Amino acid sequence: xxxxxxxxxxxxxxxxxxxxxxxxxxxxxxxxxxxxxxxxxxxxxxxxxxxxxxxxxxxxxxxxxxxxxxxxxxxxxxxxxxxxxxxxxxxxxxxxxxxxxxxxxxxxxxxxxxxxxxxxxxxxxxxxxxxxxxxxxxxxxxxxxxxxxxxxxxxxxxxxxxxxxxxxxxxxxxxxxxxxxxxxxxxxxxxxxxxxxxxxxxxxxxxxxxxxxxxxxxxxxxxxxxxxxxxxxxxxxxxxxxxxxxxxxxxxxxxxxxxxxxxxxxxxxxxxxxxxxxxxxxxxxxxxxxxxxxxxxxxxxxxxxxxxxxxxxxxxxxxxxxxxxxxxxxxxxxxxxxxxxxxxxxxxxxxxxxxxxxxxxxxxxxxxxxxxxxxxxxxxxx
Amino acid sequence: xxxxxxxxxxxxxxxxxxxxxxxxxxxxxxxxxxxxxxxxxxxxxxxxxxxxxxxxxxxxxxxxxxxxxxxxxxxxxxxxxxxxxxxxxxxxxxxxxxxxxxxxxxxxxxxxxxxxxxxxxxxxxxxxxxxxxxxxxxxxxxxxxxxxxxxxxxxxxxxxxxxxxxxxxxxxxxxxxxxxxxxxxxxxxxxxxxxxxxxxxxxxxxxxxxxxxxxxxxxxxxxxxxxxxxxxxxxxxxxxxxxxxxxxxxxxxxxxxxxxxxxxxxxxxxxxxxxxxxxxxxxxxxxxxxxxxxxxxxxxxxxxxxxxxxxxxxxxxxxxxxxxxxxxxxxxxxxxxxxxxxxxxxxxxxxxx
Numbered sequence: 001x002x003x004x005x006x007x008x009x010x011x012x013x014x015x016x017x018x019x020x021x022x023x024x025x026x027x028x029x030x031x032x033x034x035x036x037x038x039x040x041x042x043x044x045x046x047x048x049x050x051x052x053x054x055x056x057x058x059x060x061x062x063x064x065x066x067x068x069x070x071x072x073x074x075x076x077x078x079x080x081x082x083x084x085x086x087x088x089x090x091x092x093x094x095x096x097x098x099x100x101x102x103x104x105x106x107x108x109x110x111x112x113x114x115x116x117x118x119x120x121x122x123x124x125x126x127x128x129x130x131x132x133x134x135x136x137x138x139x140x141x142x143x144x145x146x147x148x149x150x151x152x153x154x155x156x157x158x159x160x161x162x163x164x165x166x167x168x169x170x171x172x173x174x175x176x177x178x179x180x181x182x183x184x185x186x187x188x189x190x191x192x193x194x195x196x197x198x199x200x201x202x203x204x205x206x207x208x209x210x211x212x213x214x215x216x217x218x219x220x221x222x223x224x225x226x227x228x229x230x231x232x233x234x235x236x237x238x239x240x241x242x243x244x245x246x247x248x249x250x251x252x253x254x255x256x257x258x259x260x261x262x263x264x265x266x267x268x269x270x271x272x273x274x275x276x277x278x279x280x281x282x283x284x285x286x287x288x289x290x291x292x293x294x295x296x297x298x299x300x301x302x303x304x305x306x307x308x309x310x311x312x313x314x315x316x317x318x319x320x321x322x323x324x325x326x327x328x329x330x331x332x333x334x335x336x337x338x339x340x341x342x343x344x345x346x347x348x349x350x351x352x353x354x355x356x357x358x359x360x361x362x363x364x365x366x367x368x369x370x371x372x373x374x375x376x377x378x379x380x381x382x
Numbered sequence: 383x384x385x386x387x388x389x390x391x392x393x394x395x396x397x398x399x400x401x402x403x404x405x406x407x408x409x410x411x412x413x414x415x416x417x418x419x420x421x422x423x424x425x426x427x428x429x430x431x432x433x434x435x436x437x438x439x440x441x442x443x444x445x446x447x448x449x450x451x452x453x454x455x456x457x458x459x460x461x462x463x464x465x466x467x468x469x470x471x472x473x474x475x476x477x478x479x480x481x482x483x484x485x486x487x488x489x490x491x492x493x494x495x496x497x498x499x500x501x502x503x504x505x506x507x508x509x510x511x512x513x514x515x516x517x518x519x520x521x522x523x524x525x526x527x528x529x530x531x532x533x534x535x536x537x538x539x540x541x542x543x544x545x546x547x548x549x550x551x552x553x554x555x556x557x558x559x560x561x562x563x564x565x566x567x568x569x570x571x572x573x574x575x576x577x578x579x580x581x582x583x584x585x586x587x588x589x590x591x592x593x594x595x596x597x598x599x600x601x602x603x604x605x606x607x608x609x610x611x612x613x614x615x616x617x618x619x620x621x622x623x624x625x626x627x628x629x630x631x632x633x634x635x636x637x638x639x640x641x642x643x644x645x646x647x648x649x650x651x652x653x654x655x656x657x658x659x660x661x662x663x664x665x666x667x668x669x670x671x672x673x674x675x676x677x678x679x680x681x682x683x684x685x686x687x688x689x690x691x692x693x694x695x696x697x698x699x700x701x702x703x704x705x706x707x708x709x710x711x712x713x714x715x716x717x718x719x720x721x722x723x724x725x726x727x728x729x730x731x732x733x734x735x
Binding site: 023034051100130135144150171172305 | 506513524
C-alpha cells in the first residue's frame with residue numbers, strides 16, 4: 001500500500017516534468033522517424049532515389065546514331081521512376097562550371113569535337129574510333145554521386161552499342177549475404193533497437209541519478225525517512241517510476257514502428273526478454289553515477305558528457321567499426337554496445353553474442369555493489 | 383576601456399572555462415565528431431577506392447582485365463566465396479557458370495550505400511567478358527573542378543561543416559546560459575545592484591563566449607590537420623570576422639529560442655531539438671540529395687546553412703559573391719546584435735529596477 005502510494009506520487013511528480021517526458025519518450029521516437037525518413041532509402045536494394053542535375057555541353061553538335069543514343073540515355077534517366085535527374089544544355093564549359101559552382105548543376109558532361117565519329121564504329125564499319133566524354137565534377141557529395149551514377153550509365157550504354165541492343169547470353173541472379181544474420185538488412189531493424197536503448201540510457205544517465213539527488217536536495221528523502229516508509233519501499237517506488245516512464249517510451253516507439261517496416265520479431269519473446277534484460281542492466285550507468293557523485297551541479301555535466309560519449313561510441317547510430325582504433329576500447333567495454341548488438345542479433349536472426357550477456361551483467365553487478373554501499377551512507381545521513 | 387569592464391570579462395572568462403558542460407559542447411563535442419565522422423569520410427575517400435571482387439566457378443583468366451581497375455581474388459568454391467564476403471575479405475562476389483552468374487552482395491550497414499554501384503559494375507564486366515568485348519567505344523574522363531579557389535576533398539567539407547555547427551551551439555547555448563541561467567540564479571540581479579551598466583554585462587559575457595567559440599574552431603582546424611592532413615586555406619582576417627559575426631548571429635538565435643520557450647530549462651530542451659534538426663539538415667554529414675524532396679527546403683531556412691557557406695568561402699573551397707558574403711555577415715551582426723540589445727533590455731535592465 002505504502003509502495004503503491006509512493007509510486008503514484010513519484011510517477012505524478014515525474015510526468016509533470018516536461019524535460020523527462022520529452023527526452024525519454026518523445027525524443028527517441030522523433031529521432032526514429034527522422035532517421036528512418038532520411039536513411040531507410042539509402043539502405044534499400046535500389047539505393048537512394050537521388051535528386052541530381054547534370055549540365056551538358058556540346059563542343060560540336062552530335063549527329064546520327066551517337067546523337068540518338070545519348071539523347072535517349074539522358075531521356076531514359078530523366079524519366080526513370082523514383083529518381084529526379086535533369087539534363088540541361090549549356091553554351092560553354094565555363095558557363096557549365098559556373099553553374100556547378102553555384103550548385104545549379106551537380107556535374108557537367110562535355111562532348112568533345114568529333115565525338116560523333118564513333119558513328120562509323122557503331123554501325124559496324126572498320127573503325128577504331130573512340131569517343132571520350134569529359135565529366136566535370138566537384139568534391140561535394142552530390143557531385144561525387146552524380147559522377148558515379150554517370151559512369152555506371154555509360155558502362156551500360158557501351159554494352160548496348162556493341163550488342164546493337166541484342167541480348168547477351170548471360171543471366172544474373174542476385175544473392176545477399178548478411179553478416180548480421182539470416183534476415184535481410186533493413187535500416188528500420190538497425191535503428192529501432194538503438195532508439196529503444198536510447199530511451200533506456202536516458203533514464204539511466206539522467207532520470208535516475210538526477211532524480212535520486214533531487215530528492216536528497218529537495219529534502220524529500222528526509223521527509224520520507226521521517227514517515228513509516230522504509231528505505232526499500234522508497235527504492236522499489238523509485239524503480240517502478242523509472243520503469244513506468246520507460247514503458248511509456250517503449251509503447252510509443254512500438255506504436256510508431258507499426259507505420260514502418262520493422263520486423264515483427266520485435267514482438268517475439270526473445271526480443272522482449274532481452275529488452276527487459278537491457279532495461280535492468282543498462283541501469284548500471286545510473287547506479288555508478290549515483291554512487292560517486294553527490295551534487296546535481298556536478299551530476300548534470302558529467303552525465304551529459306558520458307551520455308553523449310556512450311551514445312556515439314556504442315554503435316547506436318552507426319557500426320562501431322567506423323570508430324578509430326584509439327577510441328574503440330570504450331566501445332568494447334561499453335555495455336551499451338553489447339546490448340544493442342544483442343537486440344539487433346535477435347532482429348537479424350543471429351545468435352546473441354555471449355558478450356551481450358556477461359559484459360552488461362558484470363557492469364550491473366559492480367555498479368549495484370558500489371551503489372548499495374553509497375546509498376546506505378546516504379540513507380543513514382538523511 | 384574601464385577597469386570594471388575588464389574585471390567583469392575576466393570573471394566571466396573564469397566562469398565559462400570552469401563550466402564543464404559549456405566546454406564539452408563547444409570544444410570537446412566537435413572534437414568527438416571530427417574523430418568519428420572524419421574517420422568515416424576518410425574510409426570512403428573521394429569515392430575512388432578500389433573494390434575487391436571475389437570470383438569462383440568457371441571462367442578464363444582474362445576475366446581479370448574486365449574488372450580493372452579493381453582487384454580480383456579467386457576462390458575454389460561458392461561457399462568459400464560467400465565466407466570471404468561475410469568476413470569482409472571482398473566487397474562483392476560472383477559465382478560464374480557458362481551462361482549464368484550469381485552476384486553476391488553483402489548486406490550490412492557499411493556496404494549498402496555502394497551496393498547498387500558494385501552490382502552494376504560487376505554485371506557489366508561479366509557481360510563484356512561473355513561477348514569478348516574488346517574496347518570501350520565511349521569512355522569518361524573525370525575532371526575534378528574546384529568549387530572555390532582551392533581544390534577540396536569531402537573531408538574539407540566535413541571539417542568546415544563541424545565548425546559551423548560548433549559556432550551554432552556555442553552561440554545559441556551561450557545566450558541561454560547568459561540570460562536564462564544567470565537570471566535564474568540571481569547573478570544578473572546582483573550585478574545590477576552594483577554601478578555596472580547593462581551593456582557592460584552583456585558585452586563582457588558575450589565576449590567570453592566568442593572567445594570560447596574561437597578556441598573551439600582553432601582546436602577543430604588543428605585537429606583536422608593533425609589527424610587527416612586537412613589544410614584549409616583560411617584567410618585569418620576574414621576568418622576572425624566570420625567567427626565574430628556568426629557568434630553574434632547565433633547568440634541572437636539563442637535569444638529567439640529563449641523568447642519562444644521562456645523558461646530556461648524548456649529553452650535548453652528547445653535548443654537541443656533545434657541543434658539535432660540543424661545537424662541533420664545542414665548537409666554536413668550527408669548530401670542534401672539524400673533528404674526526401676519535401677524536406678529539402680528546410681535546409682535553406684536554417685541559419686547554420688549560411689554560416690557553413692561563409693566558412694567554406696573563407697576556406698576557399700566554395701565560391702561566393704563578395705556582396706553576398708558581406709550581406710550575410712551584416713545580417714548575422716545586425717539581427718543578432720538587435721536581438722542581444724533587446725535581450726539586454728528584457729533580461730538585464732529590468733533587473734536594475
